[in-house]
Amino acid sequence: MTRLARAAGRLADGSSTLARRTGARLAAWVARARRDDLDGWRAALGCWLRLALLTLGLYLLWRLVRFLPALLWLLSAGWIAAAWRAGRAPSPEAPEEAPPVPHVEAVRRLLLDVMGDASRVHLRTVLAHLQEHGQWEGRKVADLRAHLARLQVPVSRSVKVAGVPTWGVRRRDLEAPSPADPQEASTAPSTAA
Structure with a gap:
């Protein structure tokens, strides 16, 4: 070339x-x-x-x-x-690393923060919040939905906010224990007397 x-x-x-x-x-x-x-x-x-x-x-x-x-x-x-x-190409000395995968709990906290006092939030609102802070630029709601599905964060199709149903998340689903998080089993012996 x-x-x-x-x-x-x-x-x-x-x-x-x-x-x-x-x-x-x-x-x-x-x-x-x-x-x-x-x-x-x-x-x-x-x-x-x-x-x-x-x-x-x-x-x-x-x-x-x-x-x-x-x-x-x-x-x-x-x-x-x-x-x-x-259009600057990445420098050959620093190989491009894959972006770190956020911890599920960090994503849940972000969703709850964007949700505020409401009981649900649309994914387009979350995406707009992310893009406002310089993240997820050029991506769509479908990309965010797929990412949340990979993290096993429950997403629903008909979440109503202000009477408008679309893709979103509910507070009750976020506050339930995550299927990705391992259940902590107690290893201490029982001291029932």
Whole structure:
């Protein structure tokens, strides 16, 4: 592979990664506007407002570029620089390690923290929380559901929050003992008298 082909591949990979990250962050930002204390179309008004703001921002950017075409060079240079950084290959000295698998109890605590005082939480809310904190970017609810299933965390299909049923977890399922955790048997002799 030539040097030019490697550079083009790095830019293409970085651009793809950057587009995926940006899309995931914008989608998470829009999803966070959903109100769980309301139901029906009122719960989604915040999402629609944020979508309208994004559309307005893109329109204004388009109008600005039409008015000042030289601005496109600056925007393109910024995108290329960000794509170059995002497409950086891992260094050969440090082999890429598999991410550590979190302990089941740490995942349960996270789910309970996201749940707060409620008795249930949707997986899309958990995913938005994770993405807000720089984790699970570019992933979907189905990925989170599969990950929780591998950890044997109970996930239900029809969890209702604010009258909307979808994939989620219930507090009563999280507080039950995990099938993955071994039962501690007492090895001390019985001292019944």
